[in-house]
Amino acid sequence: xxEEQPPPLPFVDWYGIWAGHGAVGEDGLSWIQDPxxxxxxxxxQPGRWSDLLFRTAEYPWEAGGxxxxxxxxxxxxxxxxxxxxGYDGVTYDAYAESTDGCTWHKPELGLVDYQGSKANNLLxxxxxxxxxxxxxxxxxxxxxxxxSTHPSGMLYVDGVARPEVTREHYxxxxxxxxxxxxxxxxxTQKMQMHQIIRGAVSPDGLRWTVLDEPLRDLGTLTxxxxxxxxxxxxxxxxxxxxxxxHERRRCxxxxxxxxxxxxxxxxxxxxxxxxDPIDVDVYSCAYCPYPHGNLHLMFLPxxxxxxxxxxxxxxxxxxxILWSRPERxxxxxxxxxxxxxxxxxxxxxxxxxxxxxxxxxxRRHDFQTxxxxxGEENEPQEFRWAVWKRDRLVALEALGEARFxxxxxxxxxxxxxxxxxxxxGGWVRVELVPPPVTPPLPVEPFEGYGLDDADVLVGDxxxxxxxxxxxxxxxxxxxxxxxxxxxxxxARLYSISI
Numbered sequence: 001x002x003e004e005q006p007p008p009l010p011f012v013d014w015y016g017i018w019a020g021h022g023a024v025g026e027d028g029l030s031w032i033q034d035p036x037x038x039x040x041x042x043x044x045q046p047g048r049w050s051d052l053l054f055r056t057a058e059y060p061w062e063a064g065g066x067x068x069x070x071x072x073x074x075x076x077x078x079x080x081x082x083x084x085x086g087y088d089g090v091t092y093d094a095y096a097e098s099t100d101g102c103t104w105h106k107p108e109l110g111l112v113d114y115q116g117s118k119a120n121n122l123l124x125x126x127x128x129x130x131x132x133x134x135x136x137x138x139x140x141x142x143x144x145x146x147x148s149t150h151p152s153g154m155l156y157v158d159g160v161a162r163p164e165v166t167r168e169h170y171x172x173x174x175x176x177x178x179x180x181x182x183x184x185x186x187x188t189q190k191m192q193m194h195q196i197i198r199g200a201v202s203p204d205g206l207r208w209t210v211l212d213e214p215l216r217d218l219g220t221l222t223x224x225x226x227x228x229x230x231x232x233x234x235x236x237x238x239x240x241x242x243x244x245x246h247e248r249r250r251c252x253x254x255x256x257x258x259x260x261x262x263x264x265x266x267x268x269x270x271x272x273x274x275x276d277p278i279d280v281d282v283y284s285c286a287y288c289p290y291p292h293g294n295l296h297l298m299f300l301p302x303x304x305x306x307x308x309x310x311x312x313x314x315x316x317x318x319x320x321i322l323w324s325r326p327e328r329x330x331x332x333x334x335x336x337x338x339x340x341x342x343x344x345x346x347x348x349x350x351x352x353x354x355x356x357x358x359x360x361x362x363r364r365h366d367f368q369t370x371x372x373x374x375g376e377e378n379e380p381q382e383f384r385w386a387v388w389k390r391d392r393l394v395a396l397e398a399l400g401e402a403r404f405x406x407x408x409x410x411x412x413x414x415x416x417x418x419x420x421x422x423x424x425g426g427w428v429r430v431e432l433v434p435p436p437v438t439p440p441l442p443v444e445p446f447e448g449y450g451l452d453d454a455d456v457l458v459g460d461x462x463x464x465x466x467x468x469x470x471x472x473x474x475x476x477x478x479x480x481x482x483x484x485x486x487x488x489x490x491a492r493l494y495s496i497s498i
Contacts, residue, residue: 005414007292008463008495011042011396012316012326018405018483021440033440034433034485038402042326043395043492044314046333047356047386050102054082054383058106061086061094061114061122068383069131070344071101071357078347079205080104080357081131084122086114093123093131095206101349101385109206129200129208133344135230136205137238140260144201147260148208149215149229149240154196194219197227197240199260216255216263228287228344232320234294238263239320241287241298246271250281252298254320270298270315270323279305283365286312286342291354291390296320299331299342299356308364310339312386314393326394332356332386338364348390352462355385389462391419395492405443405485408435409498413478415465419494420457426490428457430466432474435483443485446477451487463497474498 009016020035054066064085071080077097084094092112096104112122123131132150140147155165165173170193177187196214227242237256244253244266251271257263272280286299296317301310312332315323332340337360349355359381420428432449445451453468465472484496 004412005417006412006497008391008417008419008497009293010290010295010391010394010495011493012295012394013042013324015318016406018407018436021436021438023440034405034436034443036402036404039399040402040404041397041399043397044327044329044331045388045392045395046331047388049335050355050385050387052382052384053102053357054104059120061092061120063087064089064091065380066094067381068343068357070133071347071355072134072345073347074136074205078349081123081134083126083130088115091126093126093129094121095123096121101347101355111207123206124208129210131208132226133229134205137231137260138233139231139236140201143203146202146205147229147231148200148202149197149227151227151242152196152198152214154194154214154217156192156194158190197263211261213261215261218266226284226286226344228285230287230289240266241269241285242266243282243284244268250283250303252282252285252300267321269321270300272302276302276328277304281305283310284341286344286356288345291346291348294318296323297346297393298323299346301339301341302330303365308338308366309334310341310365312340312342312358331393332358335360336362337382338362342386349385349387352389353387354390355387357383358386359383391462391495395421395494397492398488398490401487401489403485403487405433405436405483406496408481408483411474411477411480411482411498413475415472415474415498416484417463417465417497418457419462419496420464420488421460421492421494422458423490426458427488428491428493429454429487430457431485431487432477433483433485435481443483445485446482454487 018034021033024030054068057063062084066082066084068080068082071078077099078101080096082094083091085091096106098104106121108119109121110118114120130150131148134146134148137145137147155162155170174187195218197216199211199215200208202208229240232239237258238260240255242253244251249271251268253266254269255263255266272282281303283301283303288297290297298315300313300315302313303310311330311334313325314331315325317323334340340358340360343357346354346356361381431445431451433443433445436443449468455467
């Protein structure tokens with residue numbers, strides 16, 4: 001039986017690339033063991049826009065507008081949750097599914113009576129539950145296999161929770177107190193709006209039971225925007241990423257929990273830093289795990305306050321705590337829009353492409369700005385996919401001839417496969433060498449896997465087996481720790497698998 005090819009390792013940071021090791025030889029001269037050579041850069045690959053999605057209402061319960069929330073891959077298909085407003089003025093959570101991300105099937109779920117019939121794809125009115133985040137919990141019981149969270153508010157009056165008071169009623173009460181002559185400090189002492197996180201569970205992602213008690217009460221800690229929750233299976237814990245504030249700057253916080261209703265205090269993990277323009281804030285995070293492996297992604301809407309525009313950058317992490325950006329440039333550019341916002345989950349659209357839902361609007365972010373000339377007062381949001389070929393979010397690019405060596409990997413004995421692309425006149429050649437050691441010694445290739453034996457790779461390949469004089473099988477190196485030394489010119493390397 002042939003060996004199964006391991007999942008690809010994408011180039012999204014400098015992780016795994018040997019930086020070199022300095023030494024002094026017996027002749028007294030200094031030298032560097034296998035350093036990267038040439039003009040090598042990490043280059044973010046902007047997503048290709050799809051055609052517009054969810055543009056035309058098909059049913060009466062969609063006539064008042066549709067707002068897709070997010071999509072995720074589950075049970076061999078894509079599932080999307082969206083808000084749908086009907087002729088009756090009521091907004092519902094609705095459900096659709098697809099195999100390609102373009103053609104959507106809206107099954108008759110039989111859950112909601114709409115004008116005398118349950119033959120529709122509605123889940124429930126959003127006053128029952130508002131589906132803002134859904135994830136599958138492999139550790140949960142069958143009746144709670146799917147979980148959902150969203151932020152809300154809870155009013156406390158004289159220290160007593162008043163869940164029946166709506167946000168609108170809260171502001172009416174504040175106004176009344178002000179008219180009665182109470183100062184702001186007095187009002188705040190008597191009446192506080194706490195930020196809370198509510199949860200719901202479901203056996204199938206369709207029938208939702210709202211939990212009576214909030215998952216957490218954040219007190220007066222500011223929390224606005226989305227609350228992205230997932231289950232980290234390798235760590236056996238729930239993880240949430242959500243927006244916060246520090247010194248009037250927006251930032252991203254992270255929380256963890258061993259039980260769904262027992263959360264640790266949030267910690268700051270990401271915000272704009274001194275390498276960013278001074279007027280930039282991070283608006284949200286659209287966290288999702290990488291489609292394979294233990295890599296974490298955030299698709300961050302960056303809010304440029306001077307121009308009131310928003311584009312999307314990407315950050316990556318190996319542990320979910322320490323985040324970096326491969327390049328400070330949009331991975332979803334604004335294009336014809338004034339603002340774009342990423343939705344959650346990077347999903348497979350087909351065997352070769354991944355997609356991420358995003359919204360675009362021709363109105364600038366601040367509510368004070370006027371609609372564009374000829375535009376509507378309430379400019380609608382438009383929904384599209386940002387599309388990439390698989391594992392091609394970021395490229396390790398060589399503009400000219402370059403070379404680098406990777407840190408050691410265990411050879412699984414199948415093949416070494418590259419996801420790469422070359423320009424006209426460009427090429428890639430590969431050696432397999434023993435791992436660099438300390439103290440440093442010259443690194444010579446394994447016999448038969450050196451540069452003289454390496455076949456030249458050109459073209460555009462999502463998974464091409466590297467060969468040495470036509471040989472691709474690595475069974476003789478199975479189980480050994482090896483390093484990969486790559487020579488390339490006018491080429492982009494996206495991922496490797498060995």
